Amino acid sequence: MSKESGVLIIGGGIAGIQAALDVADQGVKAYLVEKTPSVGGHMAMLDKTFPTLDCSACILTPKMVDAGRHPNVELLTYSEVREVKRNGEGFQVKILKKPRYVDMSKCTGCGVCARYCPIEVADDFNAGIGVRKAIYVPFPQAVPLKYTIDEEHCIKCELCKRVCESIGAEAVNLDQVPVDVNLNVGAIIIATGYKPFDVRRKKAYGYGKYSNVLTALELERLLSAAGPTAGHIFRLSDGSIPKRVAFVQCVGSRDLHHSYPYCSRVCCMYAIKDSILLKEHIHDVDVTIFYMDIRTYGKGFEELYQRAEEEFGVHFKRGRVARIYEIPETHNLIVRAEDTETGEIIEEDFDMVILSVGLAPPDGITELSKILEIPLDEYGFIREADIKTNTISTKVQGVFVAGTALSPKDVPDSVSEASAAAMKAVTFLRRRK
Numbered sequence: 001m002s003k004e005s006g007v008l009i010i011g012g013g014i015a016g017i018q019a020a021l022d023v024a025d026q027g028v029k030a031y032l033v034e035k036t037p038s039v040g041g042h043m044a045m046l047d048k049t050f051p052t053l054d055c056s057a058c059i060l061t062p063k064m065v066d067a068g069r070h071p072n073v074e075l076l077t078y079s080e081v082r083e084v085k086r087n088g089e090g091f092q093v094k095i096l097k098k099p100r101y102v103d104m105s106k107c108t109g110c111g112v113c114a115r116y117c118p119i120e121v122a123d124d125f126n127a128g129i130g131v132r133k134a135i136y137v138p139f140p141q142a143v144p145l146k147y148t149i150d151e152e153h154c155i156k157c158e159l160c161k162r163v164c165e166s167i168g169a170e171a172v173n174l175d176q177v178p179v180d181v182n183l184n185v186g187a188i189i190i191a192t193g194y195k196p197f198d199v200r201r202k203k204a205y206g207y208g209k210y211s212n213v214l215t216a217l218e219l220e221r222l223l224s225a226a227g228p229t230a231g232h233i234f235r236l237s238d239g240s241i242p243k244r245v246a247f248v249q250c251v252g253s254r255d256l257h258h259s260y261p262y263c264s265r266v267c268c269m270y271a272i273k274d275s276i277l278l279k280e281h282i283h284d285v286d287v288t289i290f291y292m293d294i295r296t297y298g299k300g301f302e303e304l305y306q307r308a309e310e311e312f313g314v315h316f317k318r319g320r321v322a323r324i325y326e327i328p329e330t331h332n333l334i335v336r337a338e339d340t341e342t343g344e345i346i347e348e349d350f351d352m353v354i355l356s357v358g359l360a361p362p363d364g365i366t367e368l369s370k371i372l373e374i375p376l377d378e379y380g381f382i383r384e385a386d387i388k389t390n391t392i393s394t395k396v397q398g399v400f401v402a403g404t405a406l407s408p409k410d411v412p413d414s415v416s417e418a419s420a421a422a423m424k425a426v427t428f429l430r431r432r433k
Contacts, residue, residue, distance in 0.1 A: 005185055007023045007189060011190065012040065016039070026422075035080050039067060044125075079096060096181075100176065106171035107147055107169065114133040129221055187429055204323045216267075245350060246354070249356045267356040279313075321335055327349075361380035365380060381404075381407050391406065
């Protein structure tokens with residue numbers, strides 16, 4: 001099937017959603033393509049946002065709902081861009097719509113099918129903590145709120161189909177096949193986001209080996225009232241409440257040997273934010289942040305840093321952590337680091353260690369860059385047209401970029417870039433006409 005001309009937005013995180021809404025508000029059709037079953041991206045996984053500590057879902061969910069209801073926005077979830085060809089000044093786009101094995105026009109999102117599904121797998125949305133069923137919605141506020149069968153883990157027992165039929169919905173359709181959607185669009189916005197740095201590359205920190213070494217994204221899910229532990233913080237090794245917690249900064253960033261040399265920009269601030277949230281959850285917890293440099297460049301950022309130190313008593317120690325190892329009897333963790341202000345080597349005992357993981361280019365960005373014939377920079381992010389004066393445009397006329405697809409950045413900057421990219425795309429369309 002084919003659709004009329006408009007703007008294609010690739011990626012359904014906060015940047016993609018904002019770009020789609022701004023394009024649509026200008027009276028232009030916006031096609032929002034997201035490879036997972038729901039829009040929302042990484043922001044949907046966060047508990048609070050810095051520097052105001054506002055509820056992340058309270059900001060994001062209304063935008064998700066607006067995108068799902070806007071008459072000028074068409075959501076193409078569980079879909080991927082496969083081919084892009086020039087068509088005059090526009091583009092012919094082929095999108096693969098993957099089978100959900102659930103009829104979206106019949107599914108009411110009631111969840112009865114998942115209740116009876118016998119298969120449990122690690123829950124990606126909860127950063128691998130907790131489980132979900134083989135038929136699932138990623139999270140309760142998903143848009144669209146329609147179930148999807150995970151083909152990789154489904155055992156074809158058809159129990160979900162029989163249960164769905166028993167309540168009269170008959171939404172499960174195991175005969176669905178992939179469908180090609182063909183679009184003619186006048187402009188494209190890339191908002192593919194990021195992926196967290198693979199912490200297993202830093203073997204000295206023991207992630208994956210020691211159960212009480214977590215990433216900051218895993219901590220976010222533990223902090224969330226909608227997370228796998230309903231907001232209760234405890235050690236995964238024994239269920240005890242941690243009394244001493246350490247944050248290790250620049251994991252995957254500013255490292256010439258084992259990761260990326262650039263600063264990921266958000267890590268200092270989300271560690272400060274999470275340290276405050278930990279203090280609010282566990283009033284007597286002792287929190288230490290091991291850092292190279294604290295970078296609080298944004299509006300209200302320095303004030304939150306001072307508040308963490310002065311009001312909540314968070315300790316800041318300047319030094320690079322060399323190694324983390326576990327005491328087998330207690331599952332406590334020893335953090336070995338150099339205090340760069342005194343020059344001494346220190347070893348401290350903690351109940352839990354949180355790794356502040358940097359932002360890496362997203363999966364599939366290399367393939368997408370080849371499809372769009374857009375160069376990547378030396379780190380694997382989309383290369384802008386001009387780093388000084390035109391960071392929203394790419395080297396290809398009519399293709400724009402926003403958010404962390406371009407470089408690491410926080411939510412406010414991603415939203416601002418998305419709005420700028422939307423206006424650039426609409427202006428490009430109207431100037432062409």
